[in-house]
Amino acid sequence: xxxxxxxxxxxxxxxxxxxxxxxxxxxxxxxxxxxxxxxxxxxxxxxxxxxxxxxxxxxxxxxxxxxxxxxxxxxxxxxxxxxxxxxxxxxxxxxxxxxxxxxxxxxxxxxxxxxxxxxxxxxxxxxxxxxxxxxxxxxxxxx
Numbered sequence: 519x520x521x522x523x524x525x526x527x528x529x530x531x532x533x534x535x536x537x538x539x540x541x542x543x544x545x546x547x548x549x550x551x552x553x554x555x556x557x558x559x560x561x562x563x564x565x566x567x568x569x570x571x572x573x574x575x576x577x578x579x580x581x582x583x584x585x586x587x588x589x590x591x592x593x594x595x596x597x598x599x600x601x602x603x604x605x606x607x608x609x610x611x612x613x614x615x616x617x618x619x620x621x622x623x624x625x626x627x628x629x630x631x632x633x634x635x636x637x638x639x640x641x642x643x644x645x646x647x648x649x650x651x652x653x654x655x656x657x658x659x660x661x
Contacts, residue, residue, distance in 0.1 A: 526551045538609040577656045589644040596644045603634040606648035624655040
């Protein structure tokens with residue numbers, strides 16, 4: 519049976535050699551599982567899961583991959599760095615496409631979302647993240 523930690527480690531292994539991870543590393547960031555350093559302002563990537571229905575044969579859940587980036591200061595006003603958001607969304611989409619061919623996991627294009635948002639907790643630091651949300655179904659008999 520694949521536990522949440524095994525699934526996250528597998529996804530991190532797939533992500534570590536992707537164009538997305540190389541882009542993040544080039545910007546001084548890193549790939550993390552579940553959380554990033556508290557005061558980081560780097561373009562970090564964070565992998566997390568929401569586990570859903572679990573059975574003897576399969577596990578269903580939602581993969582979340584967030585890539586943080588800084589807003590731009592123009593004059594005395596902070597704005598979303600839309601060009602950075604666009605690049606990160608394209609890289610997240612490309613990573614999601616690469617997951618489609620993975621035989622251990624059944625990732626679904628149905629319901630896949632790639633977008634940027636700025637939750638309240640990031641407003642003071644003038645950061646936001648691009649996020650990939652993607653459903654999966656795992657056959658527990660596959661190793």
